[in-house]
Amino acid sequence: GAVVSQHPSWVICKSGTSVKIECRSLDFQATTMFWYRQFPKQSLMLMATSNEGSKATYEQGVEKDKFLINHASLTLSTLTVTSAHPEDSSFYICSARGLAGSSYEQYFGPGTRLTVT
Amino acid sequence: AQSVTQLDSHVSVSEGTPVLLRCNYSSSYSPSLFWYVQHPNKGLQLLLKYTSAATLVKGINGFEAEFKKSETSFHLTKPSAHMSDAAEYFCVVSGARGGKLIFGQGTELSVKP
DSSP, X not given: XXXXXXXXXXXXXXXXXXXXXXXXXXXXXXXXXXXXXXOTTSOEEEEEEEETTSOOEEOTTXXXXXEEEXXXXXXXXXXXXXXXXXXXXEEEEEEEEEOBXXXXXXXXXXXXXXXXX | OXXXXXXXXXXXXXXXXXXXXXXXXXXXXXXXXXXXXXXXXXXXXXXXXXXXXXXXEEOGGGOEEEEETTTTEEEEEESXXXXXXXEEEEEEEEOSTTOOEEEOOOEEEEEEO
């Protein structure tokens, strides 16, 4: 149990376009979802925290108008990278936390590789 | 505030020999600690977690870690490395229950045949 999926697993887009990444909790209700960014050979950096039905909380230095996060249901959160540029190329990972059993553990998705050309 | 430091950016071992990945943490209150593994271009898999129960925690794939409060350490060990263990390992701390996860810088484990 506690499976999180992401779609797409990889995407290539042109500079200036927008791309949406979906994060779904498949077998539990995720009251909170997290979005991370990971550069090659580096650790995960938390971008934002989203609670179902409310606005996301962004970490310092993350542009909320560029990285739009929506958490409209208890099983789906989306990250939209608007007006993407090559420097936005990265590996984006989501995690979901809910009341899976009695655990507040975060369950991670498999990640989405974004390449902006 | 919480922080975590992984003392080695890269560890190389021979297959069949022990693995030791070192992690020190800092937390202003009783932490939850985790070890995750990430294979190339994959998401994170939880190896084990400490949440104030037994200080010696056993995880999947033969890994275990010992919480040592006096040393503020949570080192990951495995008696005998396997080629499939080659991956990136992250030590992670969470403060209050359900709080944010703070990731260490990661340790790349290489396993030589």
